[in-house]
Amino acid sequence: MMQIQNQIMNSKQKYLLYSIVFISLVVNSCHTPKSTQAEESISKLEKNMSANGNSISMKVKKGVAHNHPSFAIWVEDLSGKHLQTLYVTSFIATGVYKHGDKSGNKWKPGEVRRPASLPYWAHKRGIKAADGLYIPSAAQPIPDAYSGATPSGSFELKLKSDNALSLPVKILLEVNQPWDWNEYWTNNKYPDDIDYKTSCQPSLVYEALIQDLGKLTPLSLVGHSHYSGKDGSLNSDLQSITTAKQIFDDILVIFE
Numbered sequence: 001m002m003q004i005q006n007q008i009m010n011s012k013q014k015y016l017l018y019s020i021v022f023i024s025l026v027v028n029s030c031h032t033p034k035s036t037q038a039e040e041s042i043s044k045l046e047k048n049m050s051a052n053g054n055s056i057s058m059k060v061k062k063g064v065a066h067n068h069p070s071f072a073i074w075v076e077d078l079s080g081k082h083l084q085t086l087y088v089t090s091f092i093a094t095g096v097y098k099h100g101d102k103s104g105n106k107w108k109p110g111e112v113r114r115p116a117s118l119p120y121w122a123h124k125r126g127i128k129a130a131d132g133l134y135i136p137s138a139a140q141p142i143p144d145a146y147s148g149a150t151p152s153g154s155f156e157l158k159l160k161s162d163n164a165l166s167l168p169v170k171i172l173l174e175v176n177q178p179w180d181w182n183e184y185w186t187n188n189k190y191p192d193d194i195d196y197k198t199s200c201q202p203s204l205v206y207e208a209l210i211q212d213l214g215k216l217t218p219l220s221l222v223g224h225s226h227y228s229g230k231d232g233s234l235n236s237d238l239q240s241i242t243t244a245k246q247i248f249d250d251i252l253v254i255f256e
Contacts, residue, residue, distance in 0.1 A: 043155040047087055048145045053161030054213075055256040056086065056171070062154045065246035069177040070150065072121040075161065076170045082124040083169065085146050086159045088136075092117055093147035095137040111138045115229030116199035121174045123232025135229070167255070168211040173219055176203035177247050184240035185227070195228040201244040202227045205234060210255050219251040 058073065073087040091097050097112045115122070115133045122134040129137040136142050180200045181187055190196040206219035223234040224241060238245070 041153040043151040043153065044158075045148055045151065045155060046158045047148060048160045048162070049158065051145075051160040051162050053163045054165050056157075056159040056161065056253065057256075058157040058159070058251065058253045060151075060155050060157070060248055060252075061250040063246035063249040065177070065180070065243040066153065066248070067177055068150050068152070069175050069247050070117050071173055071175040072118050073157070073159070073171065073173045074121060074124065075165065076124070076172060078168060078170065080124075080170075082126060083165070084161055085121070085125060085142065086161070086171075087157060088118075088121075088142050088147045089150045090147050091150070093136055093142035095135070095139075095141060113137070114195070114198050116195040116202070116227065117176050117178075117229070118174045118203055118225070119229035120203065120205050120225040120232055120234055121172070122229070133229075134232070165255075167213070168209060171208050171210055171219070171253055171255075173206045173251060174203050174225065175206075175247055176225075177201075177244065180243050182240075182242045184242075190228065193228050195230075199227060199229070201241055202235075204238075204241065204244055204247070206248075206251055208251075208253055210253070213255050216252055216254045219253060221245065 070089045070092050071087075072085065072089070072092065074085045075083045077083055092114075095111050095113070096109055097114075113131065113133055113135065115135050117135060119134070122136075125134065127136075127140065128134055129140055131137070141147075176199060178198055178200060182201060185201045187197070187200075202224040204221060205223050205225065207222045208217045208219040210217060221238065223236040224238060224244075225235075226233050
């Protein structure tokens with residue numbers, strides 16, 4: 001009788017142990033570390049890989065305010081002269097937006113002019129369209145070798161410059177996300193400026209000085225562009241900027 005009771009107790013203890021282990025596994029699987037989740041969501045893109053210049057790798061970690069922003073990446077010399085555009089998101093590059101044409105009461109892809117999107121890069125690039133704007137148009141798009149879709153989250157970009165760059169150079173990234181109003185950049189701040197209303201908080205510009213090959217370098221926030229894209233100015237006063245600073249958390253680059 002005692003032997004039977006011991007067997008029953010052992011069975012209960014094993015069942016309790018198995019239950020604890022199972023519950024622990026379930027709980028752990030439901031609480032995947034954030035770093036693991038971020039790694040799983042990283043998009044990997046390659047552009048212009050057949051070129052003969054420097055290999056450039058960029059890692060961008062999305063922030064809490066990230067919501068399909070537009071951005072451009074380019075290289076300048078130390079005097080600020082634009083040397084080459086490396087990457088531009090496709091809506092900006094082509095001037096054609098997914099919801100650009102509402103004829104027939106239904107949104108369709110169509111050409112849209114949005115000079116407030118990335119005006120600092122656009123003016124640096126210095127190519128004026130027929131309508132006087134510096135943003136690319138459907139008639140004069142950025143070639144596919146330098147453009148692509150907007151990544152849905154964090155991403156890694158592998159790029160190449162057209163020709164070998166003479167260091168030091170600067171690499172810059174300008175990013176803008178529409179409809180990101182805040183207490184300063186409000187919907188009625190410039191009520192008659194349609195271009196402003198497509199941008200809200202102005203685009204932000206990040207920059208890094210590249211002096212050595214093989215060195216991982218962070219890009220730092222240096223200013224914001226003109227709120228409606230009227231010129232290519234850069235304003236270093238960022239006190240009015242809030243959530244736009246949280247579109248990207250980290251931007252790292254390495255030249256080879």
